[in-house]
Amino acid sequence: xxxxxxxxxxxxxxxxxxxxxALGFTIIYNASDVVNFAQGEFVMLGxxxxxxxxxxxxxxxxxxxxxxxxxxxxxxxxxxxxIEPARxxxxxxxxxxxxxxxxxxxxxxQIAFDKQLHRFPAFSGDAPIQIVGATMLPQSLWxxxxxxAIFVGLWLFFTxxxxxxxxxxxxxxxxxxxxxxxxxxxxxxxxxALSAAIGALAGVLVTPITxxxxxxxxxxxxxxxxxxxxxxxxxxxxxxxxxxxxxVIEALTAGYLSSQYKDAxxxxxxxxxxxxxxxxxxxxxxxxxx
Amino acid sequence: xxxxxxTTALGTLALVLGLAAPAIADIRIGATLSETGPAAFLGDPxxxxxxxxxDEINAAGGVLGEKIELIVYDDGGDPNKARTxxxxxxxxxxxxxxxxxxxxxTSMAIxxxxxxxxxxFISLAGAIEIIDPVRPYTFKTPHTDRMACAKIFAxxxxxxxxxxxxxxxSDGFGASMHKQCLQIVGDxxxxxxxxxxxxxxDADMTPQLTNIKGKEGVQAVLNAGFGQGPAIVTRNYQxxxxxxxxxxxxxxxxxxxxxxxxxxxxxxIRLPGTALLVAKLLPDNDPxxxxxxAYKASFEAATGKPVSTFGGxxxxxxxxxxxxxxxxxxxxxxxxxxxxxxxxxLVGTTGTVTxxxxxxxxxxxxxxxxxxIKDGGWKxxx
Numbered sequence: 001x002x003x004x005x006x007x008x009x010x011x012x013x014x015x016x017x018x019x020x021x022a023l024g025f026t027i028i029y030n031a032s033d034v035v036n037f038a039q040g041e042f043v044m045l046g047x048x049x050x051x052x053x054x055x056x057x058x059x060x061x062x063x064x065x066x067x068x069x070x071x072x073x074x075x076x077x078x079x080x081x082x083i084e085p086a087r088x089x090x091x092x093x094x095x096x097x098x099x100x101x102x103x104x105x106x107x108x109x110q111i112a113f114d115k116q117l118h119r120f121p122a123f124s125g126d127a128p129i130q131i132v133g134a135t136m137l138p139q140s141l142w143x144x145x146x147x148x149a150i151f152v153g154l155w156l157f158f159t160x161x162x163x164x165x166x167x168x169x170x171x172x173x174x175x176x177x178x179x180x181x182x183x184x185x186x187x188x189x190x191x192x193a194l195s196a197a198i199g200a201l202a203g204v205l206v207t208p209i210t211x212x213x214x215x216x217x218x219x220x221x222x223x224x225x226x227x228x229x230x231x232x233x234x235x236x237x238x239x240x241x242x243x244x245x246x247x248v249i250e251a252l253t254a255g256y257l258s259s260q261y262k263d264a265x266x267x268x269x270x271x272x273x274x275x276x277x278x279x280x281x282x283x284x285x286x287x288x289x290x
Numbered sequence: 291x292x293x294x295x296x297t298t299a300l301g302t303l304a305l306v307l308g309l310a311a312p313a314i315a316d317i318r319i320g321a322t323l324s325e326t327g328p329a330a331f332l333g334d335p336x337x338x339x340x341x342x343x344x345d346e347i348n349a350a351g352g353v354l355g356e357k358i359e360l361i362v363y364d365d366g367g368d369p370n371k372a373r374t375x376x377x378x379x380x381x382x383x384x385x386x387x388x389x390x391x392x393x394x395x396t397s398m399a400i401x402x403x404x405x406x407x408x409x410x411f412i413s414l415a416g417a418i419e420i421i422d423p424v425r426p427y428t429f430k431t432p433h434t435d436r437m438a439c440a441k442i443f444a445x446x447x448x449x450x451x452x453x454x455x456x457x458x459x460s461d462g463f464g465a466s467m468h469k470q471c472l473q474i475v476g477d478x479x480x481x482x483x484x485x486x487x488x489x490x491x492d493a494d495m496t497p498q499l500t501n502i503k504g505k506e507g508v509q510a511v512l513n514a515g516f517g518q519g520p521a522i523v524t525r526n527y528q529x530x531x532x533x534x535x536x537x538x539x540x541x542x543x544x545x546x547x548x549x550x551x552x553x554x555x556x557x558x559i560r561l562p563g564t565a566l567l568v569a570k571l572l573p574d575n576d577p578x579x580x581x582x583x584a585y586k587a588s589f590e591a592a593t594g595k596p597v598s599t600f601g602g603x604x605x606x607x608x609x610x611x612x613x614x615x616x617x618x619x620x621x622x623x624x625x626x627x628x629x630x631x632x633x634x635x636l637v638g639t640t641g642t643v644t645x646x647x648x649x650x651x652x653x654x655x656x657x658x659x660x661x662x663i664k665d666g667g668w669k670x671x672x
Contacts, residue, residue, distance in 0.1 A: 007500070115334075119550055126525075206493070216491065220491070260460075
């Protein structure tokens, strides 16, 4: 029994990391149908900026705040310099642009910072918490709390605020949105800033667990993307559930089956779900009028 | 397209090199290293080391009364590019010997070029396949994963630990070491009761460690891995309070590892490392002490960065080559090859090198020091 509990706790810890990354995909996807493959780089930047600000002597909360603001600014720059000039391009081209941007950000980070791995201290120490014979680090609770808070925030944003609805309207039909007076340029800039900020916050929260380095973004983005697809792209609830599910499946496979098949099992389940429900667990049904 | 970029890169490089080193030098030594790309953390200190040492040698009058001209290409870790540069070194630059192949991939891709051209080649990559089976013109300086396994198992045996659990990264390094450890573990009378793996970017290894901990009779755990994995394993190990001796591989033998894992979680971990890492701890009469201390000082003064084992591989390769040149008395590939193979008792940063026709590595287990992490620092076990 303690084993099962340990596997579940591990799954929830890892799953919350995936969920945080997956949540970052939501806003840009909702605003433009673009899957932003530079999302993992935002997570990496959040961690790296915090590490270097912290090592320069700033207190951790201030370093984290600076990192989030700096990353949001990079998100805005990405939109202004790369996405906006290619406005008329099909979604696939925009996605390819984000892949290019992620390679550029990774390269610049290597030069601006370094190629080493880093971490900063966990927020509430490293003493493990005992739960029914299993253990969990306090930082995991921070990650889970962060994922829940962002989920609630996003849900309120999309359902309760005018700006949030404007984002959804822009994705639905850009021209119609402009006709009803939505500044779609502003919506795009806002969505990149928010996505980058969420990514950076994720980076700040997960770095004490996963460590950070210039190249951690790809792997995180891949798992976050898988989680978002599983849950349904664009739906915050989907991102949260998809992330946690993916983490728990991996941990249970590693625990009971074999750690060799951990990733394979997770992806087989994702494939199976997508066969049955191509929109993911909570994805919106898209209907096109012909 | 590839051809075009390569040509441009070559042109630029040739231009830079041409401007940087006026060609008055006589002994031409080539190198293709991964200064950029995924293996940059290996190739970068290697290239810096070669340039630094060649400058030192030339300032001191060169070798055989002639200056060394070093031609370095950056293959970015790409075997295709490495092969192009290897051909170029042979055909255009007409070098007498080549150092390089930062990774196993690039080394295996280029060694045949030098075998065909009959030019001695000293690889800086880890895999045993490079020198086993022995090829006449191919040598290497880094110890193999198998030697690291042997060192660890010998230490376990001495402590009476005969039933172990293994947890290995599924990346190239972890998989290779895992395979080679399993090949020789039986020779030490040690049994692997649990055998787990993790992905190179995994964030939590508690399920695997829970299974190892729950396995009846496990007395110690060996983590074959590289990068962030071992640091996370170490932290999870403390979190689960496994309480058994933990061994890490030579892949994480650096101060950075203690920092990442945290001094309290890393306390008591044993791992094999080279003398270079613990230069200050070596006894005064240690034959490697003056050499590693001098290299460490000059590398750190020139680059401002801490010395790494990988730079040490390049250091040893050049040292073997210069020693062979001196003994050969002439800068001809065939004579150099014969002299390298006759290297005997040459002290380097990774160990004392004695080559033979059957052994083109020439290191024995004394190349590794068993280290223990104590109070956030290193301690020699022997």
